Amino acid sequence: MYARCLLVMGFVLIGTPACRHTSVGIHEEPAAQRETSDACNTAAARIQALIAQGQFAEAEVLIAEASAGGLISREHAARLLNDIARLNMRLGQIPATLQRAKDFPSQLREYTLHEIERMLNGKDFSLATQAQLKMAKKLILEAPRLMEKGGDL
Structure with a gap:
């Protein structure tokens, strides 16, 4: 039994590097193509990270x-x-008609959508309630559609 186990382990150890080596060689891309795709992925990822950080x-x-x-x-x-x-x-940049909406969160006029979303995600309700933050977000995101509807929330 012990000999059979050693034999199986030996085949596994011997066979693994050869298989891995072959599969790497088959799927390898040319170096120039790999550098271009890495640069593309890096640039796109860096842009997304900067946007997420508000930079x-x-x-x-x-x-x-x-x-x-x-x-x-x-x-x-x-x-x-x-x-x-x-x-x-900024919330203050939406059309004046929408700023006259009932319960408009005027204390958030100088805050951007990014800042409002951060407050919502971080559950920071020190400046406004959750409902006011959601309303501010909706007003910024849907201002064009709301203006087409006639300003109704």
């Missing part, structure tokens, strides 16, 4: 450089810049 100016610069260098498409760059503009919009 919009740095993200915009990186988007411009990555787009010019061909690391991200122009459509993707435009989408990212649109997202930054939306996240950077």
Whole structure:
């Protein structure tokens, strides 16, 4: 029994490096192609990290450089810049008609969507209630649609 166990372990140990070596060689990409895809992934990941941290100016610069260098498409760059503009919009910048809504959280006028979302996610209700924060978020995100409807919440 002991000999059979040693024999099986020996086959496993001997066979493993050969199999791993072959599979690595088969799936390996050319070095230039791998560097380009790594740079693309790194640039996109870095942009997303900057946006998540609220560092919009740095993200915009990186988007411009990555787009010019061909690391991200122009459509993707435009989408990212649109997202930054939306996240950077202050509650006080929505149309005045919407600011006259019942229970409008006027104390949040100087806060951006990004800051309001951080308060909601962090459950920080020191400036406004959860309902007021959700209303502020909705007003910023859906201002164009609400204006088309006639300003009804």
